[in-house]
Amino acid sequence: MGHHHEHNHSVKNIRTAFFLNFGFTIIEIIGGLLTNSMAILSDALHDLGDSLSLGISWYLQKKSDRKGEDNNFTFGYKRFSLLGALINSIILIVGSLFILTQAVPRLLNPQPIEAGGMLILAILGIAVNGMAVLRLQRGKSMNEKVVTWHLLEDVLGWVAVLVVSIVLLFKDIPILDPILSIMITVYVLYNVIRNLKKTLRIFLEAVPDDIDFKEVKTKIASLSGIRSTHHTHLWSLDGEQNALSTHIVVENSLSRTEVISIKQQIQEFVEELNLQHLTIQVDYEDETCCMDDQAEK
Known part of the structure; x- marks a missing residue:
């Protein structure tokens, strides 16, 4: 019940x-359109990406109670989060490039900015993103922790907009807006890419x-009773949980108990690899592997 309550929270x-x-x-x-501020529009693009990330995180968090795998997705639904990350990245890259095409010309031809409106939006941005951070800071799930750091970046971005808007209230330096816009956009692009x-x-x-793949293969092959290994594959499902499959060739004289011991040793060794899936196929020396490949050195 405690876990279910924490999940709902x-x-x-x-x-x-x-x-x-x-x-x-x-x-x-x-507000960005009304104030004619490219810096505001740049941050709006960033926030749109955050909204997409939050929406996907919300959806995936709701899905986390369902069965891990089914007849359609035998490895489960872990990679759905990656699909969301890919979609978000493409949207942010295209949007960032568009913002740059609008902001760079303004370096040569700065346009007047409504500093008062920019200041109000900056204060509102700090307040809204700050509320979201405070709300998520109480959470314990990985989703909440990752999103919290993302929103903290937004708060810092709005602090920068606030500083520029205050300067523009007292001094007419419109070029500060496209400079800030380009800085925000380049920062977003760097992290997205x-x-x-x-x-x-x-x-x-x-x-x-x-993970050092060569070390993994070497340690498995060095276990007593193993002649060689082949078809060893190591990959990640979602960036956090990994999978490993391998074929081991063992001596013909090994008993069932000894083979089980070898498998247990492999399991103990790979525990630190955050494995969700481990597959070990045992082949004897005089047995032809169904994959018919050369053993790894």
């Missing part, structure tokens, strides 16, 4: 943060960055 926290963020994003887009690379690596079933 996590869903409510993310749902609240989603509606706060999405509602303010609409206000932000309208970095995360996109990680997402694509997972989609392409690359070995997780924090």
Whole structure:
């Protein structure tokens, strides 16, 4: 019951943060157009990406109670979050490039900015994102922790907009707006592209960055009774939970008890790899492997 209550609390926290963020994003887009501020519109794009992330996090959090796998998705639904990350990344990259095409020309031809409206939106942005952070900060789920850090970045971005708007109230330096816009957009692009690379690596079933694959194969092959290994594959399901499959060739003289002992040793060794799935196929020396491949060195 305690776990179920905590799960419902996590869903409510993310749902609240989603509606706060999405509602303010609409206000932000309208305000950016009315104040003629590219910095506001740049942050609106960032907040739109956050809203998409929050919406997907909310959806996935609700789905986390369902059965892990079924006849359609035998590995479960872990990669649905990656699909969301991929969609969000593409939207943010396209949007960021559009913002840059609008902001860069303003460096050569700065346009007047409604500093008062910009100031009001900045204060509102800090308040709304701050409320969302406070709401999620009480949560314990990984979803809530990741989203909290994302929203903290938004608060810092709005602090920058606030500072620029105060300067513009006292000094007419309209070029500050496109400069801030470009800085925000470049920062967003940098983080999006970095995360996109990680997402694509997972989609392409690359070995997780924090695991030495050669070491894994060497340790398995060095176990007493194992002649060789082949078809060893290690990949990540969602960036957190990993899967490993391997074929081990054992001596013909090994008993059932000894084979079980070898499998247990492998299981103990790979415990630290955050494995959700482990598959070990045992082949004897005089047995032809069904995959018919050369043993790994």
